[in-house]
Amino acid sequence: MPEPLLELRGLFATLGNTCILHGVDLTLASGCLAVVGRNGVGKSTLCRSIMGLVPDVTGRLRLAGQELLGRPPHEMEGQGVAIVPQGRRTFPSLTVHEHLRLAQKSKAKAWTIERVYQTFPRLAERRRNRGTQLSGGEQQMLAIGRALLRNPRLLILDEPSEGLSPLVVEQLSALMQQLYRSEGMTLLLVEQNFRVAVSVAERVAVMISGRIVHEDEASSFASDHEAHERFLGLGEAA
C-alpha cells in the first residue's frame, strides 16, 4: 500500500505560551481535503505548521512516508510543499513580474510564468506594479501564482477566497479542481467560505479547538445539517 502524501499524528503546536494545536490527526492521500471550522480554532496554525513556519511543534508529520517534523520552510519546500498564506503576504518591494521570476523553478515544469499570466490575465496587465499597489484580489492571484511556480506536490491554501469577488472565486474554484483532478497536485484547503469548501474539495474535515473532530465526504457533508449545527454552529439556512 503506498504511503499517503501527508500524514499528521498527534500534532501539537505552540505559539508563545499558548498551545494552538492539541493533537491533530489527519491523513491526506491525494486529491483535495478542505479543513473548515470557526475563527481561531487553529486552521492557519495547522497550515503554517505543515509548511515549517511554526518552530514549536511536536508529534509526527510525514510526507510520503518521510518524517519531516521541525524542518525549516525551505526544506519543506524542497520536499514539494508550497503555501498560499493567509493575508497573501506578497513582497512589497518586488513587482508582479519579479515575484514570478523569483518563484519560477524551471521553464520545463508544468507551471511557468507564461502559464500563470494565461491563468490570471489581470496579473499580466499589472506586471510592473509592486506587491502593495495591487488590489486584494490581485494580491491573492499573485500569491497563488507564486506558490504554483514552485510546482509543489502538496499545495496548502489558507483562505484563498478571502476578499475575492464572486466571479474570481468561481474561477479559482475551477482552477483548484483542475489542479487536483487533472494535474495530480494534492490540495489542503482551509476555507471560511463553506460553499467553496464543499464544492471544491472531495473530503471535508472539521476543526474545533485545535483538533480534527469530524471528517466526511464533501457531498454527504454538504447535506448533513446536523453536523453543520453541531460543529460549525450553522443553522438550516447554510
Add this chain to the structure above:
Amino acid sequence: MLKLAVLSLLNGISVAALYFIVASGFTVTFGLMRTINLAYGSLFLIGGYVGYQVGDLTRNWYLAMIAGSAIAGLSGAVLQWGVLDRLRGQDMRQALVTIGLSIVAADVLLAVFGGLTYQFTPPDWMQATVSLGVFGGYPAFRLLLIALSLFIGVFIWAGLTCTRVGLAIRAGVDDREMLSAIGVNPSRLFVIVATCGSALAGLAGVIGGTALSISPGEDSRYLLASLVVTIVGGMGSIAGAAVGALLVGLLEQVGLLYFPNYSIVAVYLVMVGVLALRPQGLVRGTA
C-alpha cells in the same frame, strides 16, 4: 586659485569614491538586511593590514587586493553566521556585541601590526600622473579609484535590480518567512550578502591604504563615514550611498580648503539637517 579649487574638488570626489566603496557594502548589510554590524570598520582595517602583509611578501599589489577582500569577506561571513544571524532582530544586542568585537579586533591588530602607518605601493602604471592641462597633474591612481567606485556602484545596482539573487535579497528583507517558503534558505542568503559586503570593506582597506594610508583608528573613522553616508543617502539605497558619499567627501575636502576648522563639523551638520528634515534619507527605496 581656480587650479586649487579644481584639485580640491577632485580630491573630494576621490575621497567620496573611497567612502562610497566602504559604504556600499554597509548600506546593503545595514540598510537592506537591517543587520547592525558596528565591527564593519574593523573589517576595513583587517583587509588593509592583511592585504599589506601579502603585498609586502609577494610584491604584488593585485594579490594584496584579492587577499584583503578575501580575508575581510571571510571574517564577515563568520561574523554573520556565528553571531549576527543568531541575534536576528535584536538591534541592541547586535550593536553591543559588534562594538565589543571591534574593540577586541582593534587591540589584536595593534598587537600584531603595531601602531605604524602603512602605505601600499601600487603597480608602476598606476603611479603615473595624468596631466589635466592648465590645472596641472593629478595622480592616476585616484582617477582609477573614481572609475572603480562607479563600476562597483553600477555592478551592485544591477545585481540588486536584475538578478534573482537581488530579487531574493529584497524579498528576504520584506518577508523572511515567505522567502523561505518559496525555497530559499534566508540564513545562507544573508551570509552570502554579508560576505560580499565585508569583502567590499576589505577591498576599500587596500585601496584606501594605497590612495591614503592605514593606521590604528581608521576603523572607527570609516565606520563613522559609512554610517553618515548611509543615513544621509537613505538606508539600503546604492544611489543614496553615492549621493551621501559625494556630499561627505566634498564637504570634507573642499571644507579643508575654505573653512579648515569647521570641515568636520560641516559633515555632521549635514547629517543633523537630513535627519531633521528628511529622516528617510535623500534617496528613497531599495537599490
